[in-house]
Each structure stands twice: as structure tokens, then as C-alpha cells.
Amino acid sequence: xxxxxxxxxxxxxxxxxxxxxxxxxxxxxxxxxxxxxxxxxxxxxxxxxxxxxxxxxxxxxxxxxxxxxxxxxxxxxxxxxxxxxxxxxxxxxxxxxxxxxxxxxxxxxxxxxxxxxxxxxxxxxxxxxxxxxxxxxxxxxxxxxxxxxxxxxxxxxxxxxxxxxxxxxxxxxxxxxxxxxxxxxxxxxxxxxxxxxxxxxxxxxxxxxxxxxxxxxxxxxxxxxxxxxxxxxxxxxxxxxxxxxxxxxxxxxxxxxxxxxxxxxxxxxxxxxxxxxxxxxxxxxxxxxxxxxxxxxxxxxxxxxxxxxxxxxxxxxxxxxxxxxxxxxxxxxxxxxxxxxxx
Numbered sequence: 001x002x003x004x005x006x007x008x009x010x011x012x013x014x015x016x017x018x019x020x021x022x023x024x025x026x027x028x029x030x031x032x033x034x035x036x037x038x039x040x041x042x043x044x045x046x047x048x049x050x051x052x053x054x055x056x057x058x059x060x061x062x063x064x065x066x067x068x069x070x071x072x073x074x075x076x077x078x079x080x081x082x083x084x085x086x087x088x089x090x091x092x093x094x095x096x097x098x099x100x101x102x103x104x105x106x107x108x109x110x111x112x113x114x115x116x117x118x119x120x121x122x123x124x125x126x127x128x129x130x131x132x133x134x135x136x137x138x139x140x141x142x143x144x145x146x147x148x149x150x151x152x153x154x155x156x157x158x159x160x161x162x163x164x165x166x167x168x169x170x171x172x173x174x175x176x177x178x179x180x181x182x183x184x185x186x187x188x189x190x191x192x193x194x195x196x197x198x199x200x201x202x203x204x205x206x207x208x209x210x211x212x213x214x215x216x217x218x219x220x221x222x223x224x225x226x227x228x229x230x231x232x233x234x235x236x237x238x239x240x241x242x243x244x245x246x247x248x249x250x251x252x253x254x255x256x257x258x259x260x261x262x263x264x265x266x267x268x269x270x271x272x273x274x275x276x277x278x279x280x281x282x283x284x285x286x287x288x289x290x291x292x293x294x295x296x297x298x299x300x301x302x303x304x305x306x307x308x309x310x311x312x313x314x315x316x317x318x319x320x321x322x323x324x325x326x327x328x329x330x331x332x333x334x335x336x337x338x339x340x341x342x343x
Contacts, residue, residue, distance in 0.1 A: 012110040016138055019116035023123035027133040031099070041134030043100050045159070053162035057096035061086035062153035065190040069222050071149055073206055076114055078224040079152055080121025081128070082187045085225035086249065087156035088129045092229045093245035093260075093304065095166040096158030098131040103154045105138045108145035118152060121224070129229035131156060164236075168244035168262045168307075175243060175307045175333040177267055178316055181326035182303035184279050186225040188250040189297045193221065196287035212278045220279045228304045231323035235306070238319040244307040248299040255296065257305060257340040266336040267305075270343060274328035276301045295342060307333055 017037065024036055033042030048054050063082045070079050080103070088098040103122045105115060115138055126133045145151070185193060194201060197217065200208065206218030213220045228247075235242055246260035257267050280301065284294050294300060308316045313329065320327035 012112050012140070015112040016110060016115040019112050020119040020123075023116070023120045024133050027101075027123050027126040027131065029099070029130070029132040032132045032134055036135075038135075041100065041102065043132070043134060043157075048159055051159075051161040055160050055162045055165065057091045057094050057158045057160060057165075058156065059087040059090035059158075060153065060155040061090070062151065063187050065194060066187050066222070067150070067152065068190070068194060068201075069206070069218065072201060072203060073218050073222060075222060076117040077121045077124075078222060080118050080123070081125040081224035081227070082121075083152050083154040084122055084125025084129065084131070084156070085227045086187055087154050088125075088131060088158070089225075089228055089247045089304065091156050091158035092129070092232045093166065093247045093306075095160045095164050095242070095245075097160065097233070098129045098156050098158040098229060100132045100134045101126050101154055101156050102134065103136040103152065105136070105150055105152055106141055106145060107138070107150035108140075108142055109147040110138060110140040114150075118150070122154070125224075125227060128227045131158075166242050166245045168260050170241075170243050171262050171265050171307055171333055173265065173333060173335045174310060176310050176313050176329060177269060177331040177333065178306050178308065178313070178320070179274060179302035179328045179330040180226070180228055180231060180304045180306075180320060181274070181328070182248070182277070182299045182301055183226045184223045184277055185221060185283075186249070186299055186303060188299070192287070192289075192297060193283065196283055196289075210282070212282060214278075226303045226325070228325065231320045231325045232304075232306070234319040234323040235308075235316050238315045240308055240312040240316045240319065242306050242308060246305045248303055248305060250297075252297050252299060253295045253340055253342060254292075258338055260305070260307065261333075261338045263338050264335065265333050266338055267331060267340045268334050268343065269331035269340060273330040274301055302328070302330065305330070
């Protein structure tokens with residue numbers, strides 16, 4: 001008896017590392033110390049010595065049951081982008097610059113090519129936000145996960161000068177709310193998605209083309225989460241102060257928008273100020289889901305919301321467009337009990 005007979009293939013683990021090295025190498029930053037394979041990842045903060053009060057910001061998250069679609073479609077090169085996005089968008093909406101990322105993959109059986117494919121997506125997400133992928137872990141756990149399934153989670157660390165952190169403290173009545181378009185469902189609410197499309201969750205069902213979606217159901221659902229780091233950085237470089245910011249994830253508008261507000265103000269958002277992607281309309285109609293539940297579960301087409309002074313409206317919009325994202329002026333801040341009003 002040996003470890004391999006118990007279900008853990010150490011040699012497969014070595015092969016996975018070799019296959020993923022080329023993807024990891026593409027994410028490196030000059031601050032990274034050492035190489036891949038050590039017990040920890042090193043990152044020098046010397047480049048940030050000029051900050052008055054350098055402050056580390058962190059975020060951790062996973063992809064959730066969206067992974068079930070990856071299993072059914074046998075498509076594993078985009079869920080890593082989702083994993084990075086869920087972490088670094090949180091760091092960025094607090095004013096942080098993502099510095100480095102670590103991933104954790106737990107699987108029933110280590111298929112090196114599949115693991116490398118997952119990590120290629122993680123690396124792509126890191127490249128999109130400028131973070132270095134400095135480490136990770138692949139845990140082969142036979143008997144705990146089915147052989148063809150895995151879980152994926154990540155951890156990001158960023159930095160900001162304390163004075164540049166986005167806190168919402170300076171919000172005032174009349175400030176403008178700008179939303180950035182999402183790519184679709186992103187990585188939240190997939191337990192409900194899978195319940196609604198229960199009959200379609202086969203390879204054939206997911207490959208079915210929907211005229212209203214302009215693509216197959218599977219491709220519409222698995223499209224990776226948008227990463228907004230470059231857009232937020234572009235706004236700052238344009239000289240615009242972002243007063244508050246919210247990443248619209250699980251809990252949708254009703255849970256996430258209030259998190260960006262200070263006491264005494266609320267957000268008023270016009271639902272018709274931007275186009276709702278057709279995947280949400282299909283989901284609501286097929287599942288007979290009430291509108292309030294949709295806005296309390298999904299991003300409904302807006303993945304990030306930020307507040308700026310009215311005088312900075314055009315500069316912010318142009319900076320977002322310049323970063324390749326689609327902006328919409330979706331509402332404003334008004335006096336009132338902290339919360340969000342959708343009208």
C-alpha cells in the first residue's frame with residue numbers, strides 16, 4: 001500500500017505545477033521575491049515607501065456553484081478569472097491596488113491538464129488587474145470530492161495610502177452614482193440559476209442556442225466576472241475622487257449599495273437608466289422570480305457602482321470608457337435613512 005493506492009498521486013501534483021508555471025510567470029511583478037515552489041510567496045513593499053500611511057487591504061472569496069456549469073461544460077479556463085475578480089474587485093472598491101493573489105484548488109483527483117487549465121484562468125485574472133500570482137495550493141482529496149469535481153477559492157492582498165481609501169465618509173446629497181456594466185450573472189446566485197434551469201443542466205441543454213441571448217445558455221451563464229480594477233485606477237488618474245464604491249455581488253443592490261453609504265444619506269437608482277442583460281429577463285420569466293428578489297440576488301447588469309461629485313461626472317465617465325468598460329449614470333445620493341431606493 002502507498003499514497004497513490006490511497007487515491008493521492010504525488011507525481012500528478014508535480015506535473016500540475018510544471019504545467020502551470022508558464023501561466024504564473026506571466027503575472028509576475030518586480031516586487032515578487034523568489035520563485036514558484038517555496039513554502040511561501042514573498043513580496044517587497046519597498047516600492048510603496050513613499051506613501052504617508054501604507055495600508056494593506058485583503059479579500060477572499062470563491063466561485064461558488066457556478067463551478068457546476070464548468071463541470072457540465074468541461075470548460076475550466078474561465079472560472080479562475082471569476083475567482084480573482086471576486087477578490088480583487090472588493091479590494092479595489094476600498095481604494096486598494098491589488099498586489100498579489102493566492103489560489104486554493106481542492107479536487108477529488110488531480111488531472112494535471114485540468115488543474116493547469118484552471119490556473120490559466122487565475123493567471124488571466126491576475127494579468128487583468130495587475131496582481132502577481134505568487135502561490136497557491138492544490139489539494140487532492142479522494143473520498144471527499146468526486147473524481148471529476150473541484151472547488152476553487154482565492155485570496156488577494158492590495159495596498160492604499162490611508163488618505164486615499166474609499167470610505168463613503170464624504171458623501172453628500174447630490175453626488176452622482178455611476179454604474180459599470182456587468183458581463184452577466186458574474187459569480188453569485190447560481191444555486192437559484194441552477195434551480196430555474198434544472199431541466200437544461202445537461203451538456204445538450206447548455207449547448208442550446210437562445211435567440212434572445214445571442215448565444216448558448218451555457219456560454220451566457222459561464223461568461224467570467226468583470227474585473228474593474230483598471231477602470232477604478234483610471235478614474236483616480238483622471239483626478240476624480242471616488243467618494244464611495246460598491247461591488248454588486250451576492251445580495252444584489254439591496255445588500256451591497258447600503259454598504260457604501262454613510263449614515264444620513266441614501267442612494268436613489270433608476271432601473272431604466274441602463275439596459276438589463278437578457279439573461280436576467282430569461283431567468284426571471286422562466287423562474288417566475290419577483291423583481292425585488294432579482295435585485296436582492298443579482299447584479300442585474302451593473303457590477304460596480306461609484307459615487308462622485310457632480311462636477312466630476314464627465315471625467316469619470318470618460319475614464320471608465322477609456323479603460324474599456326461601459327458606464328451609466330444610474331442615480332444620485334439624497335438625504336434620508338441609509339439604504340437604496342430603486343425606482
